[in-house]
Amino acid sequence: DAGVIQSPRHEVTEMGQEVTLRCKPISGHNSLFWYRQTMMRGLELLIYFNNNVPIDDSGMPEDRFSAKMPNASFSTLKIQPSEPRDSAVYFCASSFRLAGGQETQYFGPGTRLLVL
């Protein structure tokens, strides 16, 4: 299995630009998660989907952030407009949700975003 695939691996952009991060989950998985990792705040859950439907987006920082999952094999996280404080590593993870939860999440390699 190829694992969770994220693109791009690195992104450098200027403040005010739109940034789109992409994720392909593991085939057969029905849950997808977007995380952000920074030195100051550690690992934060931004949003998660189950069967392509957003279940919890309470971690999305503000309206500049949006996420979509148009089908079971693709998700995007968009930041518009980007700001320097959005600089972080963004991880996508997927899992197969079992009854009662507690399944294992598998992480992608992350996208390192730098907003100048």
Add this chain to the structure above:
Amino acid sequence: GNSVTQMEGPVTLSEEAFLTINCTYTATGYPSLFWYVQYPGEGLQLLLKATKADDKGSNKGFEATYRKETTSFHLEKGSVQVSDSAVYFCALSDLGYSTLTFGKGTMLLVSP
């Protein structure tokens, strides 16, 4: 709410030393507990997990025991290697929920 507390790092050890990274948790239900490892420049990988009290998770020489009475899930390894240098995250998933609550991570540095 749920929370996970890990010892702050970095933890610096010599090769073949014994490792303990402390992890305690607070949860409203009956959580499953996990240790993830993040090598430099990579995503998180599941290291081991335990789903109920007194379970012991183990992998690659690492082990952790789910202690409900002390709400702890300490990570141990008898003899660390340089290749174990990484950041280790303790996490919990509460019954009925898919989301993970992570600790802040503990960096381990192993020198030859």
